Amino acid sequence: MTTKVGMVSLGCPKNRVDSEVMLGLLEEAGYQLTPEATEADVLIVNTCGFINSAKQESIDTILEMNQYREKGQLKALVMAGCLSQRYQQTLWDDLPEVDAMVGTGEFHRIVEAVEGALHGTRPHFWGEMPVSGVKTSRKLTTPHYTAYLKIAEGCDHSCSFCAIPQMRGGYRSRPLQDIIGEARQLVASGVRELILVAQDSTIWGHDLYGHPELPRLLYALQEIPDLVFVRIMYSYPTQITPQLVHAMRDLPVVAPYLDMPLQHAHPDLLQKMGRPFRRDKTERVINMIRDAMPDITLRTTFIVGFPGETDEHFETLLEFIQTMQFDHVGVFTYSHEEGTRAEKLGDPVPESVKQRRRREAMLVQRKLVGSVRGRHIGRVVPLLIEEMGDTVSVGRGAMDAPGIDGVTYVKGRYAPGQVIPVRISGTREYDLTAEALM
Numbered sequence: 001m002t003t004k005v006g007m008v009s010l011g012c013p014k015n016r017v018d019s020e021v022m023l024g025l026l027e028e029a030g031y032q033l034t035p036e037a038t039e040a041d042v043l044i045v046n047t048c049g050f051i052n053s054a055k056q057e058s059i060d061t062i063l064e065m066n067q068y069r070e071k072g073q074l075k076a077l078v079m080a081g082c083l084s085q086r087y088q089q090t091l092w093d094d095l096p097e098v099d100a101m102v103g104t105g106e107f108h109r110i111v112e113a114v115e116g117a118l119h120g121t122r123p124h125f126w127g128e129m130p131v132s133g134v135k136t137s138r139k140l141t142t143p144h145y146t147a148y149l150k151i152a153e154g155c156d157h158s159c160s161f162c163a164i165p166q167m168r169g170g171y172r173s174r175p176l177q178d179i180i181g182e183a184r185q186l187v188a189s190g191v192r193e194l195i196l197v198a199q200d201s202t203i204w205g206h207d208l209y210g211h212p213e214l215p216r217l218l219y220a221l222q223e224i225p226d227l228v229f230v231r232i233m234y235s236y237p238t239q240i241t242p243q244l245v246h247a248m249r250d251l252p253v254v255a256p257y258l259d260m261p262l263q264h265a266h267p268d269l270l271q272k273m274g275r276p277f278r279r280d281k282t283e284r285v286i287n288m289i290r291d292a293m294p295d296i297t298l299r300t301t302f303i304v305g306f307p308g309e310t311d312e313h314f315e316t317l318l319e320f321i322q323t324m325q326f327d328h329v330g331v332f333t334y335s336h337e338e339g340t341r342a343e344k345l346g347d348p349v350p351e352s353v354k355q356r357r358r359r360e361a362m363l364v365q366r367k368l369v370g371s372v373r374g375r376h377i378g379r380v381v382p383l384l385i386e387e388m389g390d391t392v393s394v395g396r397g398a399m400d401a402p403g404i405d406g407v408t409y410v411k412g413r414y415a416p417g418q419v420i421p422v423r424i425s426g427t428r429e430y431d432l433t434a435e436a437l438m
Contacts, residue, residue: 002032005114006040008065009141010058011048013148013197013233014083018140019046022110023139033139037065038072042114046409047083049167051335052195058083059095062098066097076100078119082108082167086339088126093270094227100124104168126286145384145417146193146402147186151217153178155199157236159263160274160341161334163307164199171199173208176306180220183227192419193384194221194402201232202239212239216245222251228382228419231401233259238277245292258289259299259384265320266313270308274341279320286324295379297399299328304361305354305376306334310384314357321364325372328405329365331358369429373406376424376432383434387412396420406430 005026008018022044027033034040043065044368058081068074076099084091092101092146093284099117102110106125116123120203140147155170183194194215198204205213214232220228230253237260248254265279272346289296302317314318321329333354336347374397386407387394394407410422422434 002030003041003118004034004039004428005031005042006034006037006141007044007046007141008037008061008304010061010153011046011050011054013195014150014199015046015048017138017148017197018081018104019044019355020138020141023141024137025108025111026114029140031111031114039069040068040168041073041360042076042078042113042117043074044078044080044110047081048166049081049083049086050164050330051238051337053335057082057291060062062095062097068165070182076114078102078110078113078117080110080408081111081192082164082200085126085167086163088094092124098431101126103127125320130177131220135275138182139190140186140189142402143386143416145225146195147191148197148248149183149186149194149340150174150198151196151201151204152198156203157200157276158274159270160162160345161337163337163340166339167198171203171207173205176205176213176220177182179217179222182222185223187227190417190419191211192227193231193402194227195231195233197233200234200236200239202235202244212241213245214241218247218251218254222253225252227253228384229253229255229398231257231398233401236259237262237282240289241336242373243366245289249292255297256293256295257297257299257398257401259401261301262316263301263303264306264313265302266316269309269313272308272342273303273306295376297327299330299405300326300402301332302361303332303334304357305349305351307342307348309357313337314360318364321361322368325368326365329382329397330376330404331365333363339398352365356369359408366429373432377426379423379424381424383408383410383432385418385420388413388415394421395422397424397434399432406432406435408432409434410434412436 009016046060047055078100079098080102100113100123102113103126105127113123152173154171155165156171203212244272254303381395381397383395385395400406421437424431424434
């Protein structure tokens with residue numbers, strides 16, 4: 001009988017790409033993939049180790065999946081991903097439930113890990129792999145029309161609150177030909193939206209070509225027939241150059257959308273966080289982007305409750321949110337992480353204060369949503385359909401990324417994956433309504 005393998009993927013889209021590569025390798029090796037944990041002979045949990053809540057979710061999921069030894073047909077449990085890489089031997093010793101472990105550097109050895117787990121040898125692999133080391137088809141876990149495209153691995157930034165360099169290593173760009181080859185395969189399979197992900201998308205190529213080359217990558221992606229949207233996530237304000245902005249403006253395939261996590265606005269907090277930019281420079285960058293692309297959608301995220309954040313610091317952040325009027329804002333509470341440079345600062349802001357500040361910041365953004373989203377009314381845009389209802393279909397335009405932003409409702413029955421022209425007609429808080437033009 002064919003061995004069945006199931007996967008639980010936690011964390012960010014970059015982790016999801018790793019999960020899809022592992023699934024592709026397993027399928028090529030003859031394993032049968034199943035979405036049902038009760039049917040799986042092997043279960044893989046691709047963990048996240050970014051913040052405390054994600055770490056706890058990962059451990060809880062492993063223990064939950066282990067129960068399928070009794071209520072399913074589970075024979076082996078494999079732990080993969082960031083948490084495996086970050087804590088390695090400690091987790092290996094503390095989790096006897098796990099039959100094999102692979103870190104972020106050697107997930108390409110997943111077939112070897114599964115085979116060892118099934119034979120009781122308890123293999124574990126934690127080395128670092130070159131970013132272009134995996135040559136395989138991915139097994140997409142996204143809808144057939146959307147895919148994440150990882151353009152680099154690791155991070156060279158030294159943000160004091162972040163442990164990602166410990167888990168993912170230094171920044172390594174994928175070569176241009178590798179990225180374009182995978183992009184062409186994905187589009188040939190029916191993908192219409194490619195979402196570029198890395199720890200910092202904007203410095204792609206600097207380690208290979210001597211300087212950032214994201215505009216060059218965008219021009220190459222423009223040449224792929226049938227590709228509708230290229231969306232840039234995880235950009236860094238210090239690397240958003242006029243050349244990049246002009247490429248985004250001039251290339252029809254590039255969505256007028258930019259995800260730019262800023263984390264805070266007060267100079268004291270930015271300095272403590274190790275963020276190498278200041279508010280005035282950030283505002284100049286944002287104004288440059290908006291001058292070149294008036295229809296740009298800007299997404300950002302902030303951290304509240306960082307050690308030493310005072311009421312004055314927080315009020316500066318609220319004022320910045322009100323002034324800049326971002327289209328999409330995410331607010332997270334600070335997570336005290338061992339092994340980071342911020343660890344020595346302690347965690348002096350009470351959790352209740354962190355949560356209150358988060359609620360206040362999100363309320364400020366919520367009050368702005370109507371006017372900010374209303375900017376799109378009257379625009380004619382391509383809409384990528386995601387769901388067909390009896391009388392109304394749901395889709396996303398260039399202004400919304402999947403899973404984190406809003407959606408657009410349009411009257412009519414249209415198939416998922418279909419791209420139709422629409423005119424934006426109204427807002428529903430975070431969502432939009434539109435009229436089909438076909």
